[in-house]
Amino acid sequence: xxxxxxxxxxxxxxxxxxxxxxxxxxxxxxxxxxxxxxxxxxxxxxxxxxxxxxxxxxxxxxxxxxxxxxxxxxxxxxxxxxxxxxxxxxxxxxxxxxxxxxxxxxxxxxxxxxxxxxxxxxxxxxxxxxxxxxxxxxxxxxxxxxxxxxxxxxxxxxxxxxxxxxxxxxxxxxxxxxxxxxxxxxxxxxxxxxxxxxxxxxxxxxxxxxxxxxxxxxxxxxxxxxxxxxxxxxxxxxxxxxxxxxxxxxxxxxxxxxxxxxxxxxxxxxxxxxxxxxxxxxxxxxxxxxxxxxxxxxxxx
Amino acid sequence: xxxxxxxxxxxxxxxxxxxxxxxxxxxxxxxxxxxxxxxxxxxxxxxxxxxxxxxxxxxxxxxxxxxxxxxxxxxxxxxxxxxxxxxxxxxxxxxxxxxxxxxxxxxxxxxxxxxxxxxxxxxxxxxxxxxxxxxxxxxxxxxxxxxxxxxxxxxxxxxxxxxxxxxxxxx
Numbered sequence: 001x002x003x004x005x006x007x008x009x010x011x012x013x014x015x016x017x018x019x020x021x022x023x024x025x026x027x028x029x030x031x032x033x034x035x036x037x038x039x040x041x042x043x044x045x046x047x048x049x050x051x052x053x054x055x056x057x058x059x060x061x062x063x064x065x066x067x068x069x070x071x072x073x074x075x076x077x078x079x080x081x082x083x084x085x086x087x088x089x090x091x092x093x094x095x096x097x098x099x100x101x102x103x104x105x106x107x108x109x110x111x112x113x114x115x116x117x118x119x120x121x122x123x124x125x126x127x128x129x130x131x132x133x134x135x136x137x138x139x140x141x142x143x144x145x146x147x148x149x150x151x152x153x154x155x156x157x158x159x160x161x162x163x164x165x166x167x168x169x170x171x172x173x174x175x176x177x178x179x180x181x182x183x184x185x186x187x188x189x190x191x192x193x194x195x196x197x198x199x200x201x202x203x204x205x206x207x208x209x210x211x212x213x214x215x216x217x218x219x220x221x222x223x224x225x226x227x228x229x230x231x232x233x234x235x236x237x238x239x240x241x242x243x244x245x246x247x248x249x250x251x252x253x254x255x256x257x258x259x260x261x262x263x264x265x266x267x268x269x270x271x272x273x274x275x276x277x278x279x280x281x282x283x284x285x286x287x288x289x290x291x292x293x294x295x296x297x298x299x300x301x
Numbered sequence: 302x303x304x305x306x307x308x309x310x311x312x313x314x315x316x317x318x319x320x321x322x323x324x325x326x327x328x329x330x331x332x333x334x335x336x337x338x339x340x341x342x343x344x345x346x347x348x349x350x351x352x353x354x355x356x357x358x359x360x361x362x363x364x365x366x367x368x369x370x371x372x373x374x375x376x377x378x379x380x381x382x383x384x385x386x387x388x389x390x391x392x393x394x395x396x397x398x399x400x401x402x403x404x405x406x407x408x409x410x411x412x413x414x415x416x417x418x419x420x421x422x423x424x425x426x427x428x429x430x431x432x433x434x435x436x437x438x439x440x441x442x443x444x445x446x447x448x449x450x451x452x453x454x455x456x457x458x459x460x461x462x463x464x465x466x467x468x469x470x471x472x
Contacts, residue, residue, distance in 0.1 A: 028349045028382070031313055031340045031472065044355075048370045065362025102362075182376055220371050221449065252451045254363065296361045 046131040049141055049179040049187075052256040052292045053100060053108070053125070055213045056227040056245040057264060057272045061141040061177035061187055063127050064102035067298020072098040072112070074290040076265045081283035089286055096267040102298075114267050121268040123147040131179060140178050147171040149268045166197035169270035173211075183223075186214035191229070193274050198237075207274045208235040209242075221251045225260070229273045236274065243276045247288075258290040310395075310471070312431060313340040317466035319352055323457040330364070330456065332357040339466040341433065346390030348405060348433075350383040350464070372446055373412055381411040385418070398426050405435065414444045422464075435464045 050060040053070065064070045078092030086092060098112025098121075106127035113120050129142040151167040170193070177187035189211030198205055213227035226246045247260020263278030263285055264271065278284030317337030323330040337352040354375035359365040369375040385407015387393075393401045401424045409418045422435035438461045441448065448456045 027311065027340050027342060027347055028338070028351055028384070030311075031338060031349075032351075048366050065366075068362055182374075252449075253367075253455070294363050296363070 042134050043132050043136040044134040046133075046141065046179050049131070049177050049185045050215055050225075051223060051249045051251050052258070052290075054258070054290060054292075055187070055215070056225050056247055056258065056260050056290075057243065057262060057267060058189060058211055058213070058227060058229070058269065059123075059125060059143075059145050059173065059175060060213075061127070061143045061175045063106060063108045063125055063143070064100055064294065065296075066102050066105050067296060068102045069295045069297050070100040070102075070110075071293045071295070072096070072100060072110075072290060074098070074267050074288065076116075076262065076267060076286050076288035078265075079278065079284050079286055081285070094265045094267070112268070114271070116266040116268075116271055118152040119149050119266070119268050119271065120152065121147055121149040131177075140176050142177075143175040145171075145173045145175060147173075147269045149270050163197075168196050169268075170194045171269040171273070173269070183217040184214070186212070188212055189229070191269070191273055193270050195270065195274075203237060204235055206235065207237065208232040209273055211273070215249065223249045225249055225258070231274065239277070240274060241276050241279050243272045244280060254294050256290075256292040258292070260288055261285050262288055310343040311340060312343060312468040313338070313470050313472055314466045314468050315470070317350065317352075317464065319350075319357075320463050321357075322461045322463070324461075325455055325457050327454045330359075332359045332365070332368070334358065337464075337466065339433070339464075339468065340472070341387075341468055343390070343395055346387040348383070348385050348387055348407065350381075352381050353379060354381060355379070372448075378411070378413050381409070383407055383409045383418070387422070387424075393424050393426075395426060395431065398428065400425050409439070411439075412444045412446055416443050430467065430469060432465070432467045434466075435462075437462055 050062045053060055053062045053064060074096040076094045078086055078089030080088045082089050094116040096112050096114045098110055100108055100110035102108045107124065109124045111122045123145055125143055125145045127143045129138055129140065131141045132138045149169040155162040172192045174190050175187055177185060179185045191209045191211060193207040195205050209229050209231045211227065211229040213225065215223045215225045217223040228242065228244045230242055241263065243262065243264045245260050245262035247258055250257045263280050264276040265286060266272045266275060315338055316335050317339040318333060318335045319337045320331060320333035334352055334356040336356040337350055339350050341348050354373045355369060359368065385405050387403045387405050389403050393403065403422050403424055405422050406419045408415050418437065420435055420437040422433060425432045425434065438459050440459050442458065
């Protein structure tokens with residue numbers, strides 16, 4: 001009997017000592033076990049696949065945030081092989097002025113005016129799927145961008161009545177992008193362009209191409225971007241070349257500066273994807289830049 | 302005799318509020334999260350916090366993106382956590398209403414770096430409800446959070462952090 005009591009006494013002391021000496025790391029582990037949420041229950045959506053809404057000439061899978069306005073000023077200069085007299089192309093500049101606006105987190109709109117053939121363009125971009133991991137896994141971010149462009153430069157042909165519809169171009173793009181790591185992102189851009197008016201009967205009204213592009217971060221705020229649109233044979237305007245561009249993105253707080261070399265002077269989709277005439281091999285390369293400045297004017301989320 | 306072991310009452314909250322504030326002559330930056338996990342052991346005074354960096358909400362979407370992508374690198378370091386102790390927990394009478402000033406000591410881990418933090422705090426008991434508040438500041442450099450030269454004038458080197466938790470759940 002005496003042994004039993006002393007055994008219980010010692011046992012009780014040992015128990016109490018153990019509980020008081022419990023490692024405090026258990027508190028958080030206990031809590032997380034009891035209430036969740038652990039990592040497997042949450043879906044982690046990928047953000048910042050690219051630094052801005054354009055890759056170089058074409059769109060990236062990024063949207064501007066809700067209530068955010070993005071002012072875009074872009075220049076493409078003339079061909080560098082124009083030589084010193086043309087100041088290596090700087091004398092001949094093509095410009096685009098545009099404004100993008102985020103209506104919701106997944107829908108943005110934008111308008112712009114290009115000096116190249118005096119083209120107006122307007123688009124909306126709808127984010128259909130977001131890349132995510134965790135509970136819901138989606139390997140890609142997918143967006144749809146339809147663009148309409150209106151060429152307003154006076155028609156060269158005085159014999160033909162210049163209908164408005166003759167100067168309209170419709171582009172439909174599906175952007176499929178994936179952020180492979182913090183530093184590397186790639187995207188595919190299958191593209192369909194419809195032109196109402198073509199020069200010759202044999203020329204196609206419907207053009208198909210597939211773009212591929214990506215970015216590789218060199219530091220937290222600088223990345224190198226490249227973009228190439230391959231026109232599908234049989235669905236391209238004869239005599240045109242494929243657009244290839246390579247450049248840098250530099251991000252500084254509210255601005256993103258994109259500096260690049262390309263072979264297209266136009267900046268609306270139907271110009272650079274389908275009507276490029278420059279040839280990298282012959283040195284028909286132009287220097288260009290895009291400046292993007294973001295203003296928050298509506299309510300976030 | 303058999304009840305020599307004391308019932309350690311552990312209370313917690315899933316929706317603690319943590320906000321931080323940076324003040325410079327150029328711009329004020331603030332963000333807050335109301336998804337902080339906080340747990341307090343009432344007898345031993347053990348106190349722990351855990352919060353997901355991505356749960357901090359800013360007024361400007363781009364600022365939130367830069368915060369996660371460039372500064373906190375939240376893909377690599379998804380959480381900030383605190384493990385510490387209220388050293389004078391015994392002076393808090395949890396059954397009596399009042400404001401009790403306490404002292405805390407512990408370690409804060411953020412952006413992959415752990416630093417010792419000592420801070421005063423307040424435990425407020427009102428109509429039987431327990432809440433805890435703290436107000437302290439941290440230096441960005443201590444946690445290897447780098448600010449580029451271009452943004453130096455927009456982001457303060459020292460950030461004020463406010464914590465407010467209603468410890469209304471029992472474990």
